[in-house]
Amino acid sequence: MKFSRRVFHLxxxxxxxxxxxxxxxxxxxxxxxxxxxxxxxxxxxxxGTDTRDGIExxxxxxxxxxxxxxxxxxxxYEDDRSTTQEASQKVRQLIDRDGxxxxxxxVASSRTLAGGLVANTxxxxxxxxxxxxxxxxxxxxxxxxxCFTDDQQGRVAARYVKNDLKKTKVGIFYVAQxxxxxxxxxxxxxxxxxxxxxxxxxxxxxxxxxxxxxxLNELKAQNPEIIFVPNYYNDMVPIARQARQxxxxxxxxxxxxxxxxxxxxxxxxxxLEGASFTNHYAPDVPWPxxxxxxxxxHAKYKHDPSSLAAQGYDAAGLLFDAMRRAPQITPEAIRKxxxxxxxxxxxxxxxxxxxxxxxxxxxxxxxxxxxxxxxASEIPAE
Ligand code: PHE
Numbered sequence: 059m060k061f062s063r064r065v066f067h068l069x070x071x072x073x074x075x076x077x078x079x080x081x082x083x084x085x086x087x088x089x090x091x092x093x094x095x096x097x098x099x100x101x102x103x104x105x106g107t108d109t110r111d112g113i114e115x116x117x118x119x120x121x122x123x124x125x126x127x128x129x130x131x132x133x134x135y136e137d138d139r140s141t142t143q144e145a146s147q148k149v150r151q152l153i154d155r156d157g158x159x160x161x162x163x164x165v166a167s168s169r170t171l172a173g174g175l176v177a178n179t180x181x182x183x184x185x186x187x188x189x190x191x192x193x194x195x196x197x198x199x200x201x202x203x204x205c206f207t208d209d210q211q212g213r214v215a216a217r218y219v220k221n222d223l224k225k226t227k228v229g230i231f232y233v234a235q236x237x238x239x240x241x242x243x244x245x246x247x248x249x250x251x252x253x254x255x256x257x258x259x260x261x262x263x264x265x266x267x268x269x270x271x272x273x274l275n276e277l278k279a280q281n282p283e284i285i286f287v288p289n290y291y292n293d294m295v296p297i298a299r300q301a302r303q304x305x306x307x308x309x310x311x312x313x314x315x316x317x318x319x320x321x322x323x324x325x326x327x328x329x330l331e332g333a334s335f336t337n338h339y340a341p342d343v344p345w346p347x348x349x350x351x352x353x354x355x356h357a358k359y360k361h362d363p364s365s366l367a368a369q370g371y372d373a374a375g376l377l378f379d380a381m382r383r384a385p386q387i388t389p390e391a392i393r394k395x396x397x398x399x400x401x402x403x404x405x406x407x408x409x410x411x412x413x414x415x416x417x418x419x420x421x422x423x424x425x426x427x428x429x430x431x432x433x434a435s436e437i438p439a440e
Contacts, residue, residue, distance in 0.1 A: 089132040090125070090387055092377065093152030095163040095173050100140025101292065104319050105165035105366055109187055110135060112370025112405075113162060115351075115358055120378045127387060131378065134158060138169060145169035149176040149184075158182065159389050160381075162373050165366060166290075167191030167238045174201040183393040185377055187369035188338065190315060191237045195415045200389075202396050202415040204372045204404070205338055206439075208238065211314055212245025212288075214421045214437050215336045219284050219312060220253045222435070227258045229282035231273065231297070233289050234262030242288035242314050258282050270297050274304045283310065290316040295325035302329045308426075309333055318365040318424075318431070327429030337424045339365045339406040340433040351405035365406070372404035 094113055096106035113133060121130045134156050136148035145164055152158045153176070161177050161184040164170045170189035177184035178198040186194060186201070190208045195201045219225050228250060233239035240262070247257060258280040261273050274297070277285055285306070287294060294317055298308055309332025317335045341352060341362045351371060355363040363371075379402060380395035381387060400410040409419035418439045425434040 086132070088129055090129050090381065091156055091158045092131055092133045092374075093136065093149070093156060093158035093161045093163075094133050095136045095138050095145055095148040095152065095161065095169075097140040097165065097169070098135065098137035100138075102140045102166060102290065104321060104364075105188075106137065106140075108319075108364045108366035109163075109165055109370035111355070111359055112187070112363065112367035112372075113374040115355060115367075116371045116374035116378065118358070119354075120375075126378060126381045129387075131381075133162070133374075138164065138173075140166075140169075142169050142172040145173040146176050149173040153177070153180050153182050159387055160185070160377055160392050162187065162370070162377065164189060167194055167241075168236070170194050170201075171237065174198055177201065181393075182389045183396055185373045185396065187373035188315065188366060189238075191241045193237075199415075200393055202411060204376055204406070204409060204417045205315075205369060206419060206421055207416050208242040208314070209245050210440060211336050211421060212242050212247075213249045213440075214423075215286065215312060215314065216246045216249035216253060216255070218334075218336070218423055218435075218437070219286070220250060220255050223284065225283040226255050227281065227283045228255060229259040229261075229277045229280060229285040230257060231259075231261050231263065231277060231285055231287045231289075233265055233293070235265055236289075238316060239288050239290075243286070246286050246288065267293075268296060270300050271304060274301050274306060278304060278306050284312050285310055286312050288314040288316065291319040291322035291325075294322055294330075298326035298329040298333075307332075315365065320364060323426070323429050323431070327426065330426045331428075332426065334423055334425045334434060337365050337422050337431075339368045340422055340424045340431050343422060343433045343436070345407055347403050348405050348407075363405075368405040372402075372406050372409075375404055376402050376409075 098106040138144035138148050167189040170186045178200045186203045232243035259277045308330040311333040313335035315337045384391040384395040407419045409417040412418050421437045423434040424431045
């Protein structure tokens with residue numbers, strides 16, 4: 059009895075010590091702790107790893123230049139394994155355990171919605187590099203983005219198809235239950251109809267589908283001049299391959315920013331020759347800051363950055379810029395400084411944060427040529 063009580067007390071003491079060290083072990087007073095939650099593994103792992111590379115480059119640069127207010131920035135990375143549930147948990151951990159003063163992430167809108175709720179209720183500012191769904195920032199004073207919204211993106215894509223490509227008959231093929239895909243499809247559909255265009259086929263597939271032949275045959279039967287497919291690259295590879303098998307030319311496909319991945323080019327670059335998509339950036343975009351970024355990225359990683367890396371770099375860069383302008387390094391002062399950002403010049407163009415905490419900036423149309431993403435045109439902020 060005596061012995062077991064002693065063991066019990068020892069265990070309690072050990073638990074208390076390890077809890078204390080867990081709370082304090084990652085945080086140091088001479089550093090500014092920033093959190094990043096990303097899909098570093100799981101279905102969308104390149105989203106996370108590409109973004110992390112961009113954040114790392116921005117962090118190296120700020121620290122090499124002496125840090126902020128005499129302190130080095132330290133970014134704590136957490137892997138949410140591409141799930142919404144872990145996205146919330148990881149943001150919770152970053153705030154409660156690591157005491158971060160701001161959070162960066164996520165890429166997929168569904169996961170930023172989950173993590174953003176935690177940051178918003180905890181009053182810690184969060185900047186998403188690339189989540190475009192409209193509701194990500196809506197009604198959340200602590201959630202910002204450095205990208206355009208799907209409302210803008212869908213409108214730009216519709217106008218591009220109607221006014222520049224001069225096509226009037228369009229098919230839409232999207233992921234029925236996905237926040238990003240169905241939101242972007244809706245914005246495109248509404249604008250294209252408003253412009254007097256005709257939607258000849260409109261089909262939603264299910265997340266996890268792998269055989270698209272029946273859908274593709276149904277789309278083809280309606281003779282669309284363009285098929286708008288606002289999904290992620292990992293679905294677009296089998297869709298493009300199966301489209302070729304049923305005799306749909308790759309050049310009639312148009313997508314959104316979710317297509318941006320070297321995996322799309324490796325998996326279906328040939329099948330998608332001539333296809334276009336709206337995006338944040340292209341490696342050959344003629345903006346001076348993008349060129350500087352591409353050169354620095356190349357020197358560090360020995361390959362071209364994806365747009366996700368460029369967005370990660372800008373989210374971190376804008377946060378560091380706000381921290382420099384903030385009178386103190388507290389979540390509230392940082393939030394205020396982020397909201398006041400105007401004319402920030404990043405790798406993905408010059409941007410200002412609007413009153414709804416979204417970025418006002420240009421959209422780029424990218425064309426797939428010789429298995430490469432090439433800059434086709436720039437559409438200025440509305
Ligand atoms: N915009 C997408 C979303 O909101 C994320 C994404 C951005 C994916 C860029 C790929 C490239 O879910």
